[in-house]
Amino acid sequence: MTLSLISLGLWNEKSMSLEALEAAKNCDVLYMEEYTAKLAGAGNEKIGEEIGEKINLLEREKVESDFLIKESEGKKVGLLVGGDALTATTHIDLMLEAKKKGIETKYIPGTSIYSVAPGLAGLQIYKFGRTASVPFPQENFRPETAYDILKENKKMGLHTLVLLDTEPANMTANEGMKVLLEIEEKRSEIVFTNETGVVVVARAGSENPLVKYGKVGELLGEDLGEPLHCFIVPGKLHFKEEEALSLNK
Amino acid sequence: MTLSLISLGLWNEKSMSLEALEAAKNCDVLYMEEYTAKLAGAGNEKIGEEIGEKINLLEREKVESDFLIKESEGKKVGLLVGGDALTATTHIDLMLEAKKKGIETKYIPGTSIYSVAPGLAGLQIYKFGRTASVPFPQENFRPETAYDILKENKKMGLHTLVLLDTEPANMTANEGMKVLLEIEEKRSEIVFTNETGVVVVARAGSENPLVKYGKVGELLGEDLGEPLHCFIVPGKLHFKEEEALSLNK
Numbered sequence: 001m002t003l004s005l006i007s008l009g010l011w012n013e014k015s016m017s018l019e020a021l022e023a024a025k026n027c028d029v030l031y032m033e034e035y036t037a038k039l040a041g042a043g044n045e046k047i048g049e050e051i052g053e054k055i056n057l058l059e060r061e062k063v064e065s066d067f068l069i070k071e072s073e074g075k076k077v078g079l080l081v082g083g084d085a086l087t088a089t090t091h092i093d094l095m096l097e098a099k100k101k102g103i104e105t106k107y108i109p110g111t112s113i114y115s116v117a118p119g120l121a122g123l124q125i126y127k128f129g130r131t132a133s134v135p136f137p138q139e140n141f142r143p144e145t146a147y148d149i150l151k152e153n154k155k156m157g158l159h160t161l162v163l164l165d166t167e168p169a170n171m172t173a174n175e176g177m178k179v180l181l182e183i184e185e186k187r188s189e190i191v192f193t194n195e196t197g198v199v200v201v202a203r204a205g206s207e208n209p210l211v212k213y214g215k216v217g218e219l220l221g222e223d224l225g226e227p228l229h230c231f232i233v234p235g236k237l238h239f240k241e242e243e244a245l246s247l248n249k
Numbered sequence: 250m251t252l253s254l255i256s257l258g259l260w261n262e263k264s265m266s267l268e269a270l271e272a273a274k275n276c277d278v279l280y281m282e283e284y285t286a287k288l289a290g291a292g293n294e295k296i297g298e299e300i301g302e303k304i305n306l307l308e309r310e311k312v313e314s315d316f317l318i319k320e321s322e323g324k325k326v327g328l329l330v331g332g333d334a335l336t337a338t339t340h341i342d343l344m345l346e347a348k349k350k351g352i353e354t355k356y357i358p359g360t361s362i363y364s365v366a367p368g369l370a371g372l373q374i375y376k377f378g379r380t381a382s383v384p385f386p387q388e389n390f391r392p393e394t395a396y397d398i399l400k401e402n403k404k405m406g407l408h409t410l411v412l413l414d415t416e417p418a419n420m421t422a423n424e425g426m427k428v429l430l431e432i433e434e435k436r437s438e439i440v441f442t443n444e445t446g447v448v449v450v451a452r453a454g455s456e457n458p459l460v461k462y463g464k465v466g467e468l469l470g471e472d473l474g475e476p477l478h479c480f481i482v483p484g485k486l487h488f489k490e491e492e493a494l495s496l497n498k
Contacts, residue, residue, distance in 0.1 A: 009266055010358060017360065018270065018299070019263040050267070084360070086368020089489070096371065096493055109259060109454055111266065111333070112364035114374060119335020119356070122345065125363060126380050130407055133375060156401065158379055205358055240338070244345055 002027075003072040003098045005085040007110025010205025012041030013050040020108045024051045027078035029071065031058045036090050037082035038166055040228050041206055047080060055080060063090060072103045084112035113204055113230060117161055120211050121199040121232050122244025129158035129235075134176045135165045147183040150233055151191045157236035170227035173200045177216050177231070192216065192233070199232040199245060200224055213245040251276075252321040252347045254334040256359025259454025261290030262299040269357045273300045276327035278320065280307045285339050286331035287415055289477050290455055296329060304329060312339060321352045333361035362453055362479060366410055369460050370448040370481050371493025378407035378484075383425045384414045396432040399482055400440045406485035419476035422449045426465050426480070441465070441482070448481040448494060449473055462494040 006023050009015030016024075024030060032044045032055045039047070048055040058067075063079075071077045085091045086107060098105045118125040130153065132146035146162060153160045162180075164171035180192040194217030202210040202224050210225055234245070255272050258264030265273075273279060281293045281304045288296070297304040307316075312328075320326045334340045335356060347354045367374040379402065381395035395411065402409045411429075413420035429441040443466030451459040451473050459474055483494070 007360075009360075014268040014271065015266055015358075017258055017264055017266050021267065022263065084364045084368065087364055087374045089373055092368065092371050092373070092493060093489060096489070096496070099496055106456075107368070109264075109360040109365045109368075111256075111258075111358040111360055114364045115333045115336055115361035116358045119333065119341065119358075122341050124338055124341070125336045126382060129379050130377065130405075131375050152405065156379075207355075240342060240345070244341060247345065247348055 001072060001074060002076045002104045002106060003068060004076070004078045004106040004108065005091055005095060006078050006080050006108045007085045008039055008047065008080055008082050009110040010083055010113065010116060012039060013046045015039070015111060015205055017108065017110065020110065021051060023106065023108050024078050024080065025053070026076065028075040030055045030078045030080060031068065032056070032080040033058045033060070033063045034082070035060045035167055036088035038170070038228070039082040040203065040226065068094060069097055069101055069103065072098060084110045087112055087114060111205060113163065114161065116204045117201045117230055117232060118159070120201050120204055120209055123159055123232060123234060123241050124238065127159050127235065129153035129156060129160055131161045131163060133163045134171065134179050136171060137179055144183050144187070147180060147187065147191055151189060153235060154191060159235045160233045162231050162233060164230055166228070171229070173202065173224050173229040173231045174220055174222070176229070177220055181216070197234055199234065199248065200229065201231065202226070202229045204228070204230070211248045213248045250321060250323060251325045251353045251355060252317060253325070253327045253355040253357065254340055254344065255327050255329050255357045256334045257288055257296065257329055257331050258359040259332055259362065259365060261288060262295045264288070264360060264454055266357065266359065269359065270300060272355065272357050273327050273329065274302070275325065277324040279304045279327045279329060280317065281305070281329040282307045282309070282312045283331070284309045284416060285337035287419070287477070288331040289452065289475065317343060318346055318350055318352065321347060333359045336361055336363060360454060362412065363410065365453045366450045366479055366481060367408070369450050369453055369458055372408055372481060372483060372490050373487065376408055376484065378402035378405060378409060380410045380412060382412045383420065383428050385420060386428055393432050393436070396429060396436065396440055400438060402484060403440060408484045409482045411480050411482060413479055415477065420478070421476070422451065422473050422478040422480045423469055423471070425478070426469055430465070446483055448483065448497065449478060450480065451475070451478045453477070453479070460497045462497045
């Protein structure tokens, strides 16, 4: 019948739109997943209370199987997702599969770190290049893509938003910076060093987000508080951006 | 006292978050501006009905003066803005000025075209380069920045989101494509031609957005319906992205 992808926005049960709330109430059954994005300020129970319905937490395997497609054949199914649902490839794929099966699909947007982090930092969003993601390094998997993206953006004077892994744990900005410093140590291309300026954005979307600007060497050992963290490596700064950053030193 | 920047999200009076609604109700006086971003699905009256308070529309000059700062000295002032308020430089500046004057500031995020358009098109947001904006060309002002950005992103295989002017009118995707074709004619660098693939995204955030993939030459003469329009010039496509686009041909 219908598969609705309902975005929850960035922080807690108040972050979703009025439209999202109405769409959720209209569903016959509600699921939620927490592995492509996690709401730091609310779990499925709090969200369920706000909507007034029970929400079933789905593990990754189920989301990626044909479970939701099958469920949607005879029912109005809603999948609740933190942030903006369609920033995750998994959910783009899900919508695609549903459409191919002739199931009606709906998508309700949500606030996303992609637009909120730049604004919180006081940086101009149209001066951002490609976004980088830092995964937890593993024995045989130490990707350097984030470093390459930083290098490219730097060359063009563009800012870079650096997103951090959320699985199996929430990577802190400190950990993320360490991962990039290790790549720097290996490649020595002077892309990300202790002297590099960064803006840490923590708990974006909450009432008390942290925005802190400094050098990597200064911020590396600081306690940046509760998750989620991300950071921005600024490129060439407009004087107004400079001013905004100086207020958050 | 307090200056709250309250984002309204992408479409109408239902696009704002629950938090935004509460924040607006808490203000002593509410203003709205429609020149950095316009809600195509609702004006200040409909928004006011939803909130249950009168909303005063502010013209550009007032927003950019110290009017709001002065107002905020003794009152809880809310400024309502379509999309995400802090994607506009004007509002970053406003927050900066308020902070410098010691006025408490709040920011409530909203859904933004920056994250919603990629998802609607079925394209992966982390493969987007810098965003381009196309202004209406004027006698003595025919900027080619958008063309340059398309060229850079193309070189790196990245997708480009192309935003269109909303002042003095809403530029259609057709008009935007024409502007870029004229620059192509002049520069001949084969960046944006009749053969270039584009995805038009119209009325993002509404219940019936249009997503249409085709060549510039095909879409140029098509009626793409009501505003707002934007489009995406895809770079190198993953096969899943290819599949998503083919469903919207």
